[in-house]
Amino acid sequence: MSDRKTERLINLTLALLATKRYLKKSEILTNVQGYEGTQEAKERMFERDKDDLRSLGIEIEVGDLDVFFEDEPGYRIPQKSYELNVPNLTGRELALLSIASSYWNDSILAPTAHSGIRKLQSLGIPAALDLDFQIKYRFENPSDLLEQLSKAILEKSRITFSYDSPSLKLRHLEPYRILFWNSFWYLIGMDLDRKGIRLFKLSRFLGDLEMSKKKNEFQIPSDFVVANFLPKSDPEIVHTARVEIRRDCAALLRRRGELITQGTDFDTYEINYETERAFLREIVWHGTNVRIIGPENLKTSLITLLDGAIK
Amino acid sequence: MSESALDRTARALDLVPYLLEHQGISIPELAAVFGTSEKQINDDLILIHMCGLPGYTPLELIEMYYEDGYVTVSDPQSLKKPRNMNRAEMTSLLVSLDLLKSTRSDAISDEIEGLKLKLKGALAIENPFVVINNSxxxxxxxxxxxxxxxxxxxxxxxxxGSKDESTERSILPLELYQENEFAYVSAWCQSSEADRTFRLDRIANLEVVKNGTITKKFTNNSLKDELASIELNVSKSARTFIEDNRGVIADVVEGGDFRVRLHPIDSDWLSRTILGYGSEIEVVEPRELSDDIKARAKAIRALYPKP
Incomplete structure (x- = not known):
């Protein structure tokens, strides 16, 4: 059964693609192999087939026939929209694309990337093999939500989802962009409860998301640039700590600090840091080889942290 | 098992132009390229063989030969060119290119931008993805x-990064990869006779050994001082521990806090790292790990005498 339908769909595509003029429905039903049964059954079959081919992204053009024919619409598949055409694509570019698409391993983006590559490989471009690229990518697996989120973004439909955060659980959002940032996936958009642009980690979405049935509910501001909304290092919040580092220890810490004085057992350095928590973790990591001299509040935080671990 | 007629149609329409550019390809290769079974490819070819243009005489059918598992197309009828890409395919390729660009130098980023423009000429879409890499x-x-x-x-x-020392090593690099903000190379390290992973920003100097090769020895013994069955209670405020160390985490159960089990791992590194989270990470087991962390905490605490 599926064989016969597949065969008919292929035959229909071939016929509509081969014709320069529009084919009348009656011509199609008589000449294209696979249309059987009563006139009514054939017509229903044809209507379904057209919908099926369109769902594959194939454009079927409907045109009025010559006045000499009866008043019956005609059909054809315009070659220009059916066929993939990437002028001047080079073998090197094709190789770049293959390497790039291999990053997805077996994640949710891999099948579509691979079928895209396959189509490009059917264009008859000689392959280039002179690329030594070896770097691979390991990242948080993209969640199953990507497809739905893409759809919401393209259709400009609002979404509602539960988010794992201490405060507000249920979020209402106008989704702007899916962001892949340093190996993690995020969604950025206008948070309707907080009235501002916010960033959400996809791994913290709980359960399914709900997408509004309406389309074009919002517009992405034309001057919207994702990079402007990322938490970034701010020179205003850089602090400087003074630490003692034992001789021949903590080479990594030394690399990003400035030597103030050299001692027999310990050298004194000044080191810049942004977040206290992360910096304390780095200090503690070095055990008794690194000692904070100041500022006083950093020292106090360290003592609190250590006492927390000891209790 | 039953695949929809639509999926099969899509594959068949893609198979013919692909075959045309890969004449004499084997059935197993085709199955791999199209991500399906050899039997399915065989069935598809038999079906395609019977399709063609109205008239359906041998002259109007798609003409192909398959002998001893190798396929050749001699007349594709109207299926000479591949179908245009759909939105999902185009999006995936553009995101892939952005990802590639984010790991590469400026010279290639211009080339990639040019390539993206060429692709968009085939199908203009709004790309819902943005890739940013601060590596x-x-x-x-x-x-x-x-x-x-x-x-x-x-x-x-x-x-x-795990021992606080600087060393000279001879390595045979095997794999290069990007994870979180960092690039790593995993290699056979001759100096320690084991597989090791090195973070690129911690390589202070690098020289290519002229005419020198190292042969990797295959060993099974694990060389680290490893702890097995480690279980931690990680509070939500310390979730960066989980996000930064996915490679060593076996599983995470979410309750009020996270209950995290780790793969066997170097105990020195683990103690140093957990201690940095203070009371936010509690060691459930093993006991020796929690004792070690407490001892380290006390030693550091002794550097700061109470006033």
Missing amino acids: KGSQFIEDIESAIAHGKALKITYLS
Whole structure:
């Protein structure tokens, strides 16, 4: 059964693609192999087939026939929209694309990337093999939500989802962009409860998301640039700590600090840091080889942290 | 098992132009390229063989030969060119290119931008994805890639992140990868006779060894001082521990806090790391790990005498 339908769909595509003029429905039903049964059954079959081919992204053009024919619409598949055409694509570019698409391993983006590559490989471009690229990518697996989120973004439909955060659980959002940032996936958009642009980690979405049935509910501001909304290092919040580092220890810490004085057992350095928590973790990591001299509040935080671990 | 007629149609329409450019390809290869079984490819070919243009005489059918498992198309009828890409395919390729660009130097980013423009000419879409990578990159990437490609050994000066020491090592690089903000190379390290992973920003110096190769020895013994069955209670405020160390985490159960089990791992590194989270991470087991962390905490605490 599926064989016969597949065969008919292929035959229909071939016929509509081969014709320069529009084919009348009656011509199609008589000449294209696979249309059987009563006139009514054939017509229903044809209507379904057209919908099926369109769902594959194939454009079927409907045109009025010559006045000499009866008043019956005609059909054809315009070659220009059916066929993939990437002028001047080079073998090197094709190789770049293959390497790039291999990053997805077996994640949710891999099948579509691979079928895209396959189509490009059917264009008859000689392959280039002179690329030594070896770097691979390991990242948080993209969640199953990507497809739905893409759809919401393209259709400009609002979404509602539960988010794992201490405060507000249920979020209402106008989704702007899916962001892949340093190996993690995020969604950025206008948070309707907080009235501002916010960033959400996809791994913290709980359960399914709900997408509004309406389309074009919002517009992405034309001057919207994702990079402007990322938490970034701010020179205003850089602090400087003074630490003692034992001789021949903590080479990594030394690399990003400035030597103030050299001692027999310990050298004194000044080191810049942004977040206290992360910096304390780095200090503690070095055990008794690194000692904070100041500022006083950093020292106090360290003592609190250590006492927390000891209790 | 039953695949929809629509999926099969899509594949058949893609198979013919692909075959036309890959004449004489084998059935197993085709199955791999199209991500399906050899039987399915066989069935598809039999079906395609019967399709063609109205008239359906041998002259109007798609003409192909398959002999001993190798396929050749001699007349594709109107299926000479591949179908245009759909939105999902185009989006995936554009995101892939953005990802590639984010790991590469400026010279290639211009090339990639040009390529993206060419692709968008085939199908203009709004791309819902943005890729940003704050990786600092490394001056050594190209040397390492070329060494991997040609099986060459490298001599590096490495600032260890788990032992706090700087060492000279001879390595045979095997794999280069990007994870979170950092690039890593995993290699056979001759100096320690084991597989080791090095973070590129901690390589202080690198030299390609002229005419030098190292042969990897295959060993099974694990060389680290490893702890097995480690279980931690990680409070939500310390979730960066989980996000930054996915590689060593076996599983995470979410309750009020996270209950995290780790793969066997170097105990020195783990103690140093957990201690940095203070009371936010509690060791459930083993006991020796929690004792070790407490001892370290006390030693550091002794550096700061109470006033």
